[in-house]
Amino acid sequence: xxxxxxxxxxxxxxxxxxxxxxxxxxxxxxxxxxxxxxxxxxxxxxxxxxxxxxxxxxxxxxxxxxxxxxxxxxxxxxxxxxxxxxxxxxxxxxxxxxxxxxxxxxxxxxxxxxxxxxxxxxxxxxxxxxxxxxxxxxxxxxxxxxxxxxxxxxxxxxxxxxxxxxxxxxxxxxxxxxxxxxxxxxxxxxxxxxxxxxxxxxxxxxxxxxxxxxxxxxxxxxxxxxxxxxxxxxxxxxxxxxxxxxxxxxxxxxxxxxxxxxxxxxxxxxxxxxxxxxxxxxxxxxxxxxxxxxxxxxxxxxxxxxxxxxxxxxxxxxxxxxxxxxxxxxxxxxxxxxxxxxxxxxxxxxxxxxxxxxxxxxxxxxxxxxxxxxxxxxxxxxxxxxxxxxxxxxxxxxxxxxxxxxxxxxxxxxxxxxxxxxxxxxxxxxxxxxxxxxxxxxxxxxxxxxxxxxxxxxxxxxxxxxxxxxxxxxxxxxxxxxxxxxxxxxxxxxxxxx
Amino acid sequence: xxxxxxxxxxxxxxxxxxxxxxxxxxxxxxxxxxxxxxxxxxxxxxxxxxxxxxxxxxxxxxxxxxxxxxxxxxxxxxxxxxxxxxxxxxxxxxxxxxxxxxxxxxxxxxxxxxxxxxxxxxxxxxxxxxxxxxxxxxxxxxxxxxxxxxxxxxxxxxxxxxxxxxxxxxxxxxxxxxxxxxxxxxxxxxxxxxxxxxxxxxxxxxxxxxxxxxxxxxxxxxxxxxxxxxxxxxxxxxxxxxxxxxxxxxxxxxxxxxxxxxxxxxxxxxxxxxxxxxxxxxxxxxxxxxxxxxxxxxxxxxxxxxxxxxxxxxxxxxxxxxx
Numbered sequence: 001x002x003x004x005x006x007x008x009x010x011x012x013x014x015x016x017x018x019x020x021x022x023x024x025x026x027x028x029x030x031x032x033x034x035x036x037x038x039x040x041x042x043x044x045x046x047x048x049x050x051x052x053x054x055x056x057x058x059x060x061x062x063x064x065x066x067x068x069x070x071x072x073x074x075x076x077x078x079x080x081x082x083x084x085x086x087x088x089x090x091x092x093x094x095x096x097x098x099x100x101x102x103x104x105x106x107x108x109x110x111x112x113x114x115x116x117x118x119x120x121x122x123x124x125x126x127x128x129x130x131x132x133x134x135x136x137x138x139x140x141x142x143x144x145x146x147x148x149x150x151x152x153x154x155x156x157x158x159x160x161x162x163x164x165x166x167x168x169x170x171x172x173x174x175x176x177x178x179x180x181x182x183x184x185x186x187x188x189x190x191x192x193x194x195x196x197x198x199x200x201x202x203x204x205x206x207x208x209x210x211x212x213x214x215x216x217x218x219x220x221x222x223x224x225x226x227x228x229x230x231x232x233x234x235x236x237x238x239x240x241x242x243x244x245x246x247x248x249x250x251x252x253x254x255x256x257x258x259x260x261x262x263x264x265x266x267x268x269x270x271x272x273x274x275x276x277x278x279x280x281x282x283x284x285x286x287x288x289x290x291x292x293x294x295x296x297x298x299x300x301x302x303x304x305x306x307x308x309x310x311x312x313x314x315x316x317x318x319x320x321x322x323x324x325x326x327x328x329x330x331x332x333x334x335x336x337x338x339x340x341x342x343x344x345x346x347x348x349x350x351x352x353x354x355x356x357x358x359x360x361x362x363x364x365x366x367x368x369x370x371x372x373x374x375x376x377x378x379x380x381x382x383x384x385x386x387x388x389x390x391x392x393x394x395x396x397x398x399x400x401x402x403x404x405x406x407x408x409x410x411x412x413x414x415x416x417x418x419x420x421x422x423x424x425x426x427x428x429x430x431x432x433x434x435x436x437x438x439x440x441x442x443x444x445x446x447x448x449x450x451x452x453x454x455x456x457x458x459x460x461x462x463x464x465x466x467x468x469x470x471x472x473x474x475x476x477x478x479x480x481x482x483x484x485x486x487x488x489x490x491x492x493x494x495x496x497x498x
Numbered sequence: 499x500x501x502x503x504x505x506x507x508x509x510x511x512x513x514x515x516x517x518x519x520x521x522x523x524x525x526x527x528x529x530x531x532x533x534x535x536x537x538x539x540x541x542x543x544x545x546x547x548x549x550x551x552x553x554x555x556x557x558x559x560x561x562x563x564x565x566x567x568x569x570x571x572x573x574x575x576x577x578x579x580x581x582x583x584x585x586x587x588x589x590x591x592x593x594x595x596x597x598x599x600x601x602x603x604x605x606x607x608x609x610x611x612x613x614x615x616x617x618x619x620x621x622x623x624x625x626x627x628x629x630x631x632x633x634x635x636x637x638x639x640x641x642x643x644x645x646x647x648x649x650x651x652x653x654x655x656x657x658x659x660x661x662x663x664x665x666x667x668x669x670x671x672x673x674x675x676x677x678x679x680x681x682x683x684x685x686x687x688x689x690x691x692x693x694x695x696x697x698x699x700x701x702x703x704x705x706x707x708x709x710x711x712x713x714x715x716x717x718x719x720x721x722x723x724x725x726x727x728x729x730x731x732x733x734x735x736x737x738x739x740x741x742x743x744x745x746x747x748x749x750x751x752x753x754x755x756x757x758x759x760x761x762x763x764x765x766x767x768x769x770x771x772x773x774x775x776x777x778x779x780x781x782x783x784x785x786x787x788x789x790x791x792x793x794x795x796x797x798x799x800x801x802x803x804x805x806x807x808x809x810x811x812x813x814x815x816x817x818x819x820x821x
Contacts, residue, residue, distance in 0.1 A: 300705070320707040329705075337705045340698045342765060351695055352706035354688045361686045404706075 002065065003028050004191045005050060005081065005160050010059035012045055017393075020045055021216045022059070027160055027191040032182060034194045034202040037212030038235055038450070043195050044086070046212070047162050050193065051083035052076030074103075080159035084149050084166055090137045096120060097133040100152045123151040128177050142169045142287060150178065161185060162193040167201060169287055179205065197449075198488075199228040211235055232480065236452055243428045244456030245435035251459070252276025254311070255443050256327075256412050261305035263289070263296030267467045270305070274412065274443045279434060281458030282447045283483050289467035290447045291332060294414045298322035298329040323352070328410035330401060332417035332447070334394070338401045341390030345382060346371045348389050348400055353407045374403035379429060395426030402433060413437065414445040419453060431457060451480055465489050508811050509757055509774045512804070516781040523789040534667055536777075536784045538659070541669035542567075542728040543747060544776040547754040548680040548769055549721035553621075554755050555684070555767030556717050557697040558614065561625040563725050564747035565632035566606050570729040571739035572636040574599040575645045587650045592658070599733075600726040606632070607722020611715040629748065637741035644740040652737035659734040669731045676724065680769040690767070693717060697764025753801065754779055757808040778804065 003026035012020040020042050027033050027050075037043050048054040049061060052070040061068040063079065070076040073083065090099045097120045106112040106119075120133040129147045137145060146169050153161060167175045182192060182205060196202055202209060209226055211219040211234040219226070219234045226234070254273045262268035267289040274280055282290050296303035299316040307314055309325050316322045322329070331337040339348050350357055350367050357366045374380060378399040382392060389400060398419070405413065418434065419427040434457060438444055448454050454461055461478050463470040463486035470486040473479075520527040546563050553560050578595040585591040606628070613624045639645065647655065662668050684690035692713045695703040704710050733739070756762055757778055758771025779801055786794045 318707075319705065320709070323707055331705055336699065337701045340695055340702050340765075342698055343694070347691065347695075351691070351703070351708070354691060359688075361682070362688060362691065364686075 003062075004064055005068075006060075006062040006065075007046070007049065007056075008060040008062060010046075010049060010056040010061070012042075012049065012054065013057045018057075019215045020049075020056075023215075023217055025210060025217065027193055028208075029159075029189045029191050030186055031207045032186055032192045032194055032205050033208045033210065034196070034206035035210050035212060036195065036197075036199070036202055036231060036235060038452070041212040041235070042215040043212055044164065047083065047164055047193065047195070050160075051081060051162055053083075077156060080157065081162070082153045082156045082158035082160070083162045084153045084164060086164040086168070088145050088149055090145060090148060090152075092138040093136065095134050095136055096124075096131055096140075096148050096151075099137060099148060100155055119155070120151070123155055126154070127151055127181065143171055143174055146170055147174060150181070154181070158185075158190055160191045160193070163195065165195050165197065167196055167198065168285065175201070199231050202231065203228055243431065243452075245432050248277060248279070248435070248438055248459060251278050252441065255309070257308040257311075258297070259306040259308070261293075261296070261303065261307065263292045263301050263303045266292045267296065267464075269468050271469070272462055272472065274445065276443055277438050277441055278459045279438050279444045279446060279457050281454040281461040282445060282464060283449075283451075283454045283461055284464035284470070284487055286449060288464040288487075290464050291416055292467075293464070294329055294416055294445070294447060297414065298327055300329070323408050323410070326409075326411035328405045328408055328413050330405045330413065330415045330418070332420065334397055334401055334420075339389050339397060339404075342388055344386055344388055345375075345380070345392075345400060346386070349374055349404050349407065352404060370407065374400075374407070377406075378403045378433065393426075395422045395430075398422055398426070398430065402430070406437075410442070412443045412445070414447070416447045417450075418446060418448065419450065427453075451483070454478075454483065455480060463487055509759060509771055509778065509808065513774050513778050513781070516778060516785065520781060520785045520788065523785060523791065527785075527788060530665075532784070532788075534670070536780050537670045537673075538667045539783075540776045540780040541673035542732050543750045543754060543779070544673045544773060545676050545724045545728045546721070546747060547751040547772045547776050548676050549717075549724035550751045551680065551755050551758070551760055551767050551769050551772045552684070552690075552693050552717040553721050554752070554760055554762060555690075555697050555764055556693040556714050557700060557764035558621040558714060558717060559625065559752070560610060560621065560718065560721055561748050562606070562610060562629040562632055563721065563751055564744040564749075565629045565636075566603070566722065566725050567729050567732070567744035567747055568636045568739055568741070569606070569632035570599050570602045570726055571733050571743050572639055572645050573602045574729065574733060575647050575739055576639065578651055579648050582648055582651060587648075587654050591651060592655055595655075595733075596730050599730045600723060603722040603724070603726025603729070604719060605722070606725070607719040608715075610722070611718030614718065615711040615715045633741060636739065636743070640740055642741070644738045647733065647737040652734070655734040655737070657734075659731060672727065672731060676727070677769060677773045680772075684767050684769045689713065689716070694765055694767060697761075697766070699765075750779060753805050756805060759808075762809075775808075 005027045007023050007025040010020060010023045011018060023046060025046065035043050035046065045054065049056055051073055052075060053073050070079055091102065094102065097117050100120050100123065101116045106115045117133050124131060124133065127147055127150060129144065129151065131140060131144050131148065137148065140148070146166060150166065166178060170178060185192060194205055207223050209221045209231065210217055211231060213235060252275055255276050257273040259271050261270040270293060272280070284290050292301060295301045297316070299318045299322050307316065314325055316325060316327065319329070335341060340351070346367050349371055354362060357363050371385065375382070380396055380399045380403065382396060389397060392400065415434070418430050434444055434446065446457055455478060458478060461473045461483060463473070463483055465487060470489060473482055526532055550560060550563065574595050577598040578591060581591055581594055585594060610625055610628055613619050614621050658668055660667070663671060692703065692708050695706070695708060696710050696713060700710050754775035755772050757775035758768055760767045760771060782800050782804070783797050786792055786797050
């Protein structure tokens with residue numbers, strides 16, 4: 001069988017950095033091809049190139065054996081290449097029905113509401129989705145939005161269907177329905193590309209597997225040729241000891257304790273104690289309440305329960321209050337919540353601690369001195385001192401954010417996704433910063449979706465599932481299998497479906 | 499840095515060009531009388547525009563300042579006329595009137611600010627509403643006519659507009675002080691830095707422990723006080739207030755801020771620029787009145803072109819910075 005969509009020696013650079021190094025990759029009709037790799041390995045970029053959203057810097061995209069003629073997502077879709085994006089492309093104020101037919105409405109001068117609604121209902125029935133065609137997207141939970149996105153893709157009569165982690169936000173039953181639809185499409189001869197962090201899904205679904213690491217294909221295999229373990233090894237593919245600092249062994253007294261802590265309505269029943277010099281990893285799926293827990297703890301969200309700081313009960317109502325208690329939170333959303341992209345390094349660095357730089361006039365000299373110190377301490381590589389932060393690389397932005405957070409001299413630091421979208425070299429640097437903080441007597445909570453990161457950094461791991469604690473692992477108990485089991489709730493799954 | 503200086507120097511170059519043009523077109527342009535006239539007339543809009551710079555920089559907008567000025571003027575005149583029998587013509591009466599003006603300005607700004615920061619209504623909507631309310635109130639109080647200051651009081655109060663220190667009129671002195679204070683506030687204090695941070699991205703500011711609502715509230719309060727101050731200096735000029743006092747001041751103030759290089763979407767404020775913007779607007783008006791080249795009726799059209807041009811230049815700058 002010949003391939004319908006092929007990448008030949010595709011390279012892609014953003015600025016001076018090449019992130020795809022000569023990818024060869026093919027999708028065949030009637031086949032599910034799984035693309036797996038760590039975060040930042042280049043999966044999303046490959047999918048964007050296949051779907052026409054990005055053009056390769058060099059190399060060729062072949063559609064039915066000829067160079068592809070589409071230049072954007074819409075043109076690709078017109079030729080039958082449909083993408084289900086990880087971040088939703090639905091208009092929140094329109095209904096399910098309006099979204100599914102957006103841009104391809106039925107009817108002539110006047111819309112044929114009846115036909116569209118009937119077609120929508122049929123699609124939803126096929127997906128066993130109970131959402132009304134007239135429901136507004138805004139009012140739907142994330143899993144239903146994903147199902148609407150899938151329904152929309154099905155309505156496109158796709159020849160190639162590209163799915164970017166479609167199961168990430170779905171419940172067990174919805175995933176089963178999705179798999180049945182994938183089987184049906186495969187029988188109809190559609191070429192499918194599937195990505196997921198859940199390796200069991202990949203083993204179950206994929207006819208062909210491509211493993212990606214740091215922008216290059218490291219292994220390709222057919223169904224049954226690779227075990228889940230083999231996939232994980234191929235994905236990580238390096239000795240984690242080189243990247244991560246050695247483990248710490250001495251901890252001080254408990255500095256922060258949570259009892260029956262809740263951030264309604266998302267998170268409840270959280271209790272743990274954090275020791276001085278310890279790194280606590282928090283693992284869990286996106287949407288399991290990890291970020292909400294952290295934001296509740298530092299007063300960005302309403303919360304209930306007891307918080308003990310050095311043994312004394314305390315109430316934190318605002319992020320300023322958290323700072324007074326020596327707590328700092330480093331957001332996962334560097335670009336929208338962490339840094340002012342249009343402002344300089346200096347202005348970003350001192351923003352949350354500006355009251356230490358003089359009253360009533362802010363001392364420019366003191367600010368510059370702090371910046372010099374930060375650049376040295378965190379190895380910030382800025383071509384120019386007075387440049388705006390938005391022009392720095394992601395890794396350097398993250399270092400600025402770290403420096404800004406540490407300027408407040410917190411004792412407990414909560415870091416949400418410390419290395420999202422950062423290259424491996426800077427990642428390692430940040431891991432060593434975190435280690436240094438812990439050894440200097442700070443306590444660090446690391447929230448991460450990156451499994452090697454959790455495994456390599458944490459002294460203890462707290463796993464969250466659906467807003468609750470699924471378990472805490474310590475020492476030798478911290479293994480990928482143990483964490484994944486808690487993340488997925490596999491032991492409880494049987495009883496849930498019974 | 500080169501792009502940045504273009505946006506700083508652009509308005510300044512335009513101002514210098516206008517001064518040269520004015521001198522070339524009419525020899526009276528450089529006379530002390532004309533310069534005082536231009537500067538004094540700039541002062542009212544100028545003070546308001548300095549306050550507006552902080553509001554816009556922190557991501558807000560205030561459309562109500564013109565109506566607010568009319569309302570404050572009306573209240574001030576009513577209060578002074580009412581207090582006249584008890585206090586008599588003299589400094590206490592004038593000080594009391596000034597106190598009333600500042601108090602009403604503070605309350606009006608506080609009202610706008612609370613509706614925007616506490617009730618979380620869009621600044622555009624809130625101040626569009628209060629714009630109508632203030633103007634309608636003053637028209638109603640004046641019964642559709644004019645509120646006039648008692649004749650004796652007016653004579654006593656007159657020097658606050660027409661008098662001065664070392665030959666410089668009071669409005670010009672006060673405007674200069676406000677401009678310097680505003681520049682220092684914006685560049686060298688936490689308040690100014692926080693305004694820019696909030697306008698740049700209020701979520702980042704919030705996550706950086708900046709009290710976003712409090713800072714925004716203070717920008718509206720400060721603007722209210724500055725409108726009060728401008729009114730104090732404006733009332734002695736005519737000694738009366740009506741439904742048409744301060745008409746379109748809000749647009750002139752916003753235009754001055756924008757011409758000066760402050761971004762309308764917030765995040766980037768320049769008080770010096772605003773001062774230059776105000777002067778540009780008054781100079782155009784002045785030159786058209788002095789020269790017969792173009793009809794003064796086209797004043798609005800020329801100002802409009804300048805505003806659009808200023809924004810085009812700004813956009814060129816920001817897209818170059820984005821690279």
